[in-house]
Amino acid sequence: MTNITAPPRKFQGIAVLDHKDWKNPKKVEFESKNLYDYDVEVKIECCGVCGSDIHTASGHWGETKKPLVVGHEIIGTVTQIGSQCNELKVGDRVGIGAQVFSCLECDRCKSDNEPYCPKTVNTYRKDYTDGYNSKGGYADYIRLHEHFAVPIPENIPSHLAAPLMCGGVTAFSPLLRNGCGPGKKVGIMGIGGIGHMGLIFAKAMGAETFAISRSSAKKEDAIKMGADHFIATKEEPDWATKYFDTFDLIVVCSNSLTDIDFNVVPRTMKVGGKIVSICVPEQHEVMNLKPFGLIGVSISNSALGGINEIKQMLDLVSKKNLKIWVETIPISEKGVKEVFERMEKGDVRYRFTLTDYDKEFSK
Template identity: 40%
Template sequence: MPLLRSWSSSRRSIYIDPQSNNNSHLQQLNTNFINHILFPYFLSNTTTISMTSSLESEHPIKAYGYAARDTSGVLSPLTFFRRATGEKDVRFKVLYCGICHSDSVFAKNEWGITKYPVIPGHEIVGVVTEVGSKVEKFKVGDKVGVGCLVGSCRSCQNCAVDYEQYCPKQIFTYGVPDADGTQTHGGYSDHMVTDEHFVLRWPANLPLDSGAPLLCAGITTYSPLRYFGLDKPGTKVGVVGLGGLGHVAVKMAKAFGAEVTVFSTSVAKKQEAIEGLKADHFINSKDPEQMQAAMGTLDGIIDTVSGNHPIAPLLNALTAHGKLILVGIPEKPIEVAAFSLIMGRKLIAGSNTGGLKETQEMLDFAAKHGITSDIELISIDYVNTAMERMLKSDVRYRFVIDVANSLKTE
C-alpha cells in the first residue's frame, strides 16, 4: 500500500495523495504554506534548483553512494561530489545507515517532488575525519550521528526554542536544495559533510549499528512521550502497532517507568510484545471484547500505524484528559466525532521527530537505559531487496546498512 506523509508545522498539516496522477488537489491548499513550510527551497526557489547541477560540478570532494534515478525507486551506485569542509562543518565517514519508509517513498517520487538522482538515508552514524576551523564540539575520531535535518534558518521562533523540526526553512538530509543551492544527499553514501549544529555526539556505550535507527524512529517516539507528559513512572501508555517505530516506543515508555499496553492486529505478536519487549499488556485490536475491556484505562497512546485504521476505539481507551498522539502516516485524513473528544476532554495530537537538543537528550537516555532498535544488518548491495521486504513488513524491525564494510569506492 502506498505511503502518505503528513508534513506538519506547529499549527497546520498538508496531505499529499501518492495515488493521484495529477496535482490538482494541491491547488486547493494554501499556496503560501506549500511554498514557505513544505520544502520552501524545493518548491519556491526555481532559480536555486536550476543552478543545482552547475553548483554541484564545482564541489571538489568526490563521494560514492547508492541513488535512485527514476520513479522505479531502484537504487544503484553513483559517483557524486560533496562540498569542501567549511569553517563550521564536520566531515565524517559513514559507518551505518538505517532504512526508513520515507526513503522508499522519496526514491519512488510518491510525494511528487523528488529530483533525481537522489541518495536516501537519514539515520546515519559515522566517525569524524575532518573538522572546520571554527568547529567547537567535535574532533577527528569522534563518533557522531546525523538524523532527519542538516539545516534550518536558526533565527525563527521555532529554532530559538530548539524546535528546528518545525522551522519554515528546514533542510532535510536528502533530496532538497541545501543552503548553497546544491541538492542534499543522505547516508547511503561513503561520507557526509554537515554543519556542526546538526551533528550529534554519539554516546560511548550506545551501539553504532542498532543505535542508528534511533535518529528517526527513536526521536519520533521519545519526543511525544516527553512533550505530552507520558514520561512519568506509573503512567499508563498505549502503543499502536509493533513495527519499526512501535517497538522503540515500547522500549522508551518502559524506560520511563510507564505501564505499557500494545495494540496490534497481529495476534502472533503477543509473545514478542510481552516476553521480548516486556510490555505489560497486549490487545488484539480486532477483538471487540478486548477493546471494550480497555475502555478508559490509558493516559496516552502513541499511534505509530501508517495504514488506515479506526480512531474512535483508541479514543475510547483513553481516560478523561487522555491524549492520542499520531506519529504514523495514514493514507487518508482521519474522521473523528466531536462527541468522542468532548466527553472526556480528550486530545488528538501529532508529533514529527525532534529538534537537535532533544535528539541528543534522547541518545543519552537510550545509552543510559540500553535502548536500541532490533535490526537486520545488511550490505548495501542488498538495499533494493530490503526495500521490498520493508514494504511487506518482512523485517524485525529495522534494516541497517553496513555502509563502511560494503560500499565499494574507487
C-alpha cells in the same frame, strides 16, 4: 550560509534514478555540497533504513531531484571540520538524523524545536539556499551543519545507534513531551519499526505499557520488549469498551491511518488524555472522525525530535543499556534492493541497518 572552508568533492552512493524503477538503485558518483565554516564532513559507517526512505524512493511523496540518495539514520566519524566549528573534532563518532540544517536563530530553534523551523533542510531531497539538493546516508560521506551531528555514547553499538537517529527519536519525542513516566498508562499502537522502539522507551521511562496491534502475531515479541499488556484490536472487537478510561497517552506508530478508527480509540482515553500520531502516510489518506468523540481528549501529530531530545534519548539508551531489534545487511545495489523489497512487504523484525560501507565504497 557562512564562508566556504572547502569546495565540493566527489562522493559515492547507492541512488534511485527513476521512481518507476525505484527497487533497482544504482551506485553513482555525485558532487558534495560545499563545506561551510560551521559544517562537518562525516565518513559514514552505517545507516538505518526508515519508512521515509521507501515513501521517497518510490515516489509516494512526490517527484524528487535525481540522483536520489536516501538514508537519514547515519552513524559515522568526523573527517573534516569547518573553520568555525567548536562543537566537534576530527575522529568523533556521531549520529545524524533526518535534519541537517535550520536557522538556529528563530524562537522554534532556540526552544529545541529545530524540526519545526521554516528554514529546515532535511537530510535528503531538500534544497539548501545555495541550491544544493541534499543527499543522504546511502553514501560514503555526508556534509552538514555541526549542530545536527550528535556524539554517540561509547556503549551503544553503531548498528543499534543508527535507527535511533530518526525512528527512535520520532517515538521518543511524543513520549517525553506528553509525560510518559511512572504512574502513567501508555499505549503504543503499531508494533513495527518505530513502535517497537516506542514500547522499549516507554517501559524504560517507567510507564505501564500496552502494546496495541491488529492481531496477536507480535504478542510474544512485544512482551519480550517490555509490554505489560497486549491488545489485539481485530481479535477483541469490544476492546474499547474493555479499556474505557484507561490511557493517559497513546502514540500511534502505524504506517497508515486508514485502519485506525478514531471514533473508537478516544473512548479508551482518560479525560485530558492525548493521542499522538507519528504517522506520515501516503498523500491520498485522510482521517475520518466525529467531533463529539474528542470531548476531553486531544489528537495531534508529532514530527521529528529536536537535537536536545536526541541527546536525552541516547542518554536513556546508554544508561539503561537498551537494545532495539535490528537486522544488518551489507550496503550495495543488491543490499539496498533487498531492504526496499522487504520493507515494502513488512518483512523485517524490526529495523534494518545497512553496514560494511568500507567494503562497498572502497571499490
